[in-house]
Amino acid sequence: MMQxxxxxxxxxxIGLMTGTSADGIxxxxxxxxxxxxxxxxxxxxxxxxxxxxxxxxxxxxxQGAGSCTARELVVLSSYLGELHAHAAAHxxxxxxxxxxxxxxxxxxGLTLYHQPSPxxxxxxxxxxxxxxxxxxxxxERTGVTVVSDxxxxxxxxxxxxxxxxxxxxxxxxxxxxxxxxxxxxxxIASLTALEADAPFDEVQAFDxxxxxxxxxxxxxxxxxxxxxxxxxxxxxxxxxxxxALVRKLMEHPYLKRPPPKSADREMFGPAMLDRVLKExxxxxxxxxxxxxxxxxxQTIFTSVMEFLLQKxxxxxxxxxxxxxxxxxxxxxxxxxxPKIHIALADDYRIPAMAKDAVLMAFLASETLMGTxxxxxxxxxxxxxxVLGSITxxxxxxxxxxxxES
Amino acid sequence: MMQxxxxxxxxxxIGLMTGTSADGIxxxxxxxxxxxxxxxxxxxxxxxxxxxxxxxxxxxxxQGAGSCTARELVVLSSYLGELHAHAAAHxxxxxxxxxxxxxxxxxxGLTLYHQPSPxxxxxxxxxxxxxxxxxxxxxERTGVTVVSDxxxxxxxxxxxxxxxxxxxxxxxxxxxxxxxxxxxxxxIASLTALEADAPFDEVQAFDxxxxxxxxxxxxxxxxxxxxxxxxxxxxxxxxxxxxALVRKLMEHPYLKRPPPKSADREMFGPAMLDRVLKExxxxxxxxxxxxxxxxxxQTIFTSVMEFLLQKxxxxxxxxxxxxxxxxxxxxxxxxxxPKIHIALADDYRIPAMAKDAVLMAFLASETLMGTxxxxxxxxxxxxxxVLGSITxxxxxxxxxxxxES
Numbered sequence: 001m002m003q004x005x006x007x008x009x010x011x012x013x014i015g016l017m018t019g020t021s022a023d024g025i026x027x028x029x030x031x032x033x034x035x036x037x038x039x040x041x042x043x044x045x046x047x048x049x050x051x052x053x054x055x056x057x058x059x060x061x062x063q064g065a066g067s068c069t070a071r072e073l074v075v076l077s078s079y080l081g082e083l084h085a086h087a088a089a090h091x092x093x094x095x096x097x098x099x100x101x102x103x104x105x106x107x108x109g110l111t112l113y114h115q116p117s118p119x120x121x122x123x124x125x126x127x128x129x130x131x132x133x134x135x136x137x138x139x140e141r142t143g144v145t146v147v148s149d150x151x152x153x154x155x156x157x158x159x160x161x162x163x164x165x166x167x168x169x170x171x172x173x174x175x176x177x178x179x180x181x182x183x184x185x186x187x188i189a190s191l192t193a194l195e196a197d198a199p200f201d202e203v204q205a206f207d208x209x210x211x212x213x214x215x216x217x218x219x220x221x222x223x224x225x226x227x228x229x230x231x232x233x234x235x236x237x238x239x240x241x242x243x244a245l246v247r248k249l250m251e252h253p254y255l256k257r258p259p260p261k262s263a264d265r266e267m268f269g270p271a272m273l274d275r276v277l278k279e280x281x282x283x284x285x286x287x288x289x290x291x292x293x294x295x296x297x298q299t300i301f302t303s304v305m306e307f308l309l310q311k312x313x314x315x316x317x318x319x320x321x322x323x324x325x326x327x328x329x330x331x332x333x334x335x336x337x338p339k340i341h342i343a344l345a346d347d348y349r350i351p352a353m354a355k356d357a358v359l360m361a362f363l364a365s366e367t368l369m370g371t372x373x374x375x376x377x378x379x380x381x382x383x384x385x386v387l388g389s390i391t392x393x394x395x396x397x398x399x400x401x402x403x404e405s
Numbered sequence: 406m407m408q409x410x411x412x413x414x415x416x417x418x419i420g421l422m423t424g425t426s427a428d429g430i431x432x433x434x435x436x437x438x439x440x441x442x443x444x445x446x447x448x449x450x451x452x453x454x455x456x457x458x459x460x461x462x463x464x465x466x467x468q469g470a471g472s473c474t475a476r477e478l479v480v481l482s483s484y485l486g487e488l489h490a491h492a493a494a495h496x497x498x499x500x501x502x503x504x505x506x507x508x509x510x511x512x513x514g515l516t517l518y519h520q521p522s523p524x525x526x527x528x529x530x531x532x533x534x535x536x537x538x539x540x541x542x543x544x545e546r547t548g549v550t551v552v553s554d555x556x557x558x559x560x561x562x563x564x565x566x567x568x569x570x571x572x573x574x575x576x577x578x579x580x581x582x583x584x585x586x587x588x589x590x591x592x593i594a595s596l597t598a599l600e601a602d603a604p605f606d607e608v609q610a611f612d613x614x615x616x617x618x619x620x621x622x623x624x625x626x627x628x629x630x631x632x633x634x635x636x637x638x639x640x641x642x643x644x645x646x647x648x649a650l651v652r653k654l655m656e657h658p659y660l661k662r663p664p665p666k667s668a669d670r671e672m673f674g675p676a677m678l679d680r681v682l683k684e685x686x687x688x689x690x691x692x693x694x695x696x697x698x699x700x701x702x703q704t705i706f707t708s709v710m711e712f713l714l715q716k717x718x719x720x721x722x723x724x725x726x727x728x729x730x731x732x733x734x735x736x737x738x739x740x741x742x743p744k745i746h747i748a749l750a751d752d753y754r755i756p757a758m759a760k761d762a763v764l765m766a767f768l769a770s771e772t773l774m775g776t777x778x779x780x781x782x783x784x785x786x787x788x789x790x791v792l793g794s795i796t797x798x799x800x801x802x803x804x805x806x807x808x809e810s
Contacts, residue, residue: 002407003408055527068474078533082529083528113476122457123488124487126484136554140790149541153544388796389554
């Protein structure tokens with residue numbers, strides 16, 4: 001069976017992703033042909049299954065360095081295993097395909113903790129990452145072989161375990177004659193820099209800094225939670241940027257650090273918003289939002305100028321994530337990069353919102369093919385590694401056994 | 406590479422086990438020939454690497470339902486990953502073998518939580534188990550393919566995830582004409598019942614109840630921690646059994662439940678000792694120990710009488726675990742089973758103390774061979790399942806890739 005999957009010209013793979021905001025499970029059904037830089041992907045179906053408020057708040061409270069128990073973690077991981085299996089069945093139904101026709105499932109799970117900086121214990125310094133979503137339950141319910149726990153192996157090889165998106169960006173956007181930057185403006189903004197006709201092992205990728213996280217937090221705070229984000233950039237549009245404050249914010253040490261680097265959620269979290277509101281005491285809410293929006297634009301601008309344009313030419317920035325739907329951010333990018341074409345990721349083959357789940361499917365296929373899924377120039381690992389652990393489906397060994405006898 | 410491992414007449418496998426008492430890492434180097442009921446095992450080397458007191462107490466405090474954090478869990482899991490890799494290198498050195506000559510590593514890890522009874526959440530009832538010991542780190546440091554997380558898949562298939570020892574007991578002790586009971590007296594006492602010439606899928610296995618756990622707790626309490634167990638049964642030998650109290654203890658509901666069943670550590674933990682000491686107020690410490698020793702003997706006797714001897718003949722009980730080194734327990738077993746030969750596991754091919762680690766090596770080999778490692782008649786699962794997740798070693802896919810091109 002494993003050999004059968006490997007020898008197919010095209011594999012049918014389900015990808016499952018739950019972002020750290022624990023909104024729900026993204027599930028993609030993908031056809032993957034070939035492996036390595038010449039791989040190609042076709043998205044067959046995509047959906048998001050939202051968590052109930054009860055489930056979401058229980059998941060959120062287990063995250064981070066706060067108090068949890070081994071028991072709660074086990075219960076939530078098994079529960080997510082069941083929900084993942086449900087999502088896999090759901091996407092097959094939507095695509096009119098039997099689960100038995102699926103070759104593989106790639107499952108990221110929900111990150112409860114991610115800490116690339118090591119802690120010193122007797123004899124060893126250790127770091128680590130934890131994604132929950134019981135792979136045994138997922139494999140047992142679906143019968144399909146599961147690949148999971150992608151980030152641990154990259155970290156075991158000295159990497160930051162992130163970003164993994166560099167590989168998919170390479171597959172989707174790498175261009176023979178155009179230098180491209182794939183920019184994802186989620187809570188944190190991250191980019192993948194693809195020089196024209198770049199070899200895969202020179203791809204750079206890193207977090208530029210805050211994406212929408214500070215903006216979202218500010219809008220929530222100003223509206224008492226009634227609004228969750230600056231829809232269509234209306235707040236920012238009606239506010240005035242406090243340039244002095246932007247300059248001050250730009251002194252954040254993370255922004256000066258050269259890549260590879262990845263940003264903590266907490267780095268640009270509630271504590272930073274508190275400082276911003278204190279610095280800008282007396283500012284109108286719209287002015288604060290306008291200022292934070294400009295901060296996001298400037299962090300992206302500086303990162304691109306300092307770490308990318310110094311060395312190479314880039315003709316295009318392809319923008320995805322929630323920030324791509326904020327016209328003030330998009331106009332800001334066109335203003336700061338007048339000579340670069342600012343495009344929308346949604347205009348490419350894979351819609352931006354599906355990219356995480358598609359990546360998880362692609363990486364599962366790469367693991368089964370024995371192809372490294374990490375990019376050392378992006379994660380900082382010592383070597384490219386085959387990612388994840390393989391939990392066998394019901395007939396993972398079946399035909400090989402038959403071939404032996 | 407995977408195919409290469411599968412086609413070898415004999416696999417060289419390292420097994421790693423850390424018991425719930427978190428004393429240290431048991432590591433065994435094993436040669437496994439064949440697969441399934443006709444498999445055979447040869448123990449090449451065995452050792453135990455003890456944890457320092459600091460590490461042990463940190464591991465113990467992360468166990469159970471008590472407070473922990475996702476962070477602490479990640480740090481400890483990664484740290485155990487490093488220590489496991491160190492143990493693997495150590496046993497190779499001891500055996501004069503290069504790590505590169507090892508085909509597989511089977512890693513149990515340390516159980517932080519194990520709960521077979523389900524909890525109801527919206528839509529699904531879930532249970533689960535958690536063993537820590539980062540498999541990615543172990544695979545990356547050693548370069549060897551790792552099989553880990555054995556218990557989850559059995560539980561996903563409706564089993565209790567325990568006992569897994571039934572399979573190894575079958576391989577080691579199954580006899581054409583003699584009915585045998587393999588009895589392990591650890592903290593909890595467990596047995597595997599092997600009728601003469603029994604087919605593997607009818608093997609029964611379950612926890613009989615307390616082994617040494619209550620005894621150890623009592624000795625620790627009476628000596629303020631200076632003694633950790635009733636060495637050579639001297640306390641029990643000098644005490645007098647309170648038969649009325651033993652009869653009362655025998656009313657514990659767990660003892661009446663028919664198998665398959667597995668006992669919680671907490672069931673026979675500090676809270677139970679408190680009750681015993683209250684019931685037996687005024688008893689001399691030695692009398693308490695003698696009474697608890699007799700309780701252990703009686704729970705084993707009743708389990709064997711009620712659940713095994715009613716249905717089948719058994720000629721032999723093969724005793725392993727710490728309890729086998731307590732002469733009062735051994736004499737007690739000879740007294741209650743006058744017609745059954747009471748033998749020592751150490752007199753068989755695999756010394757009792759090495760069995761856990763040997764089992765982990767054997768199960769890794771079975772998983773790679775695609776052979777189920779669980780026994781539904783022992784764990785209560787709906788079907789026999791191939792256990793664990795496979796984390797590829799550096800050349801897991803190597804020769805298969807070569808064969809393809």
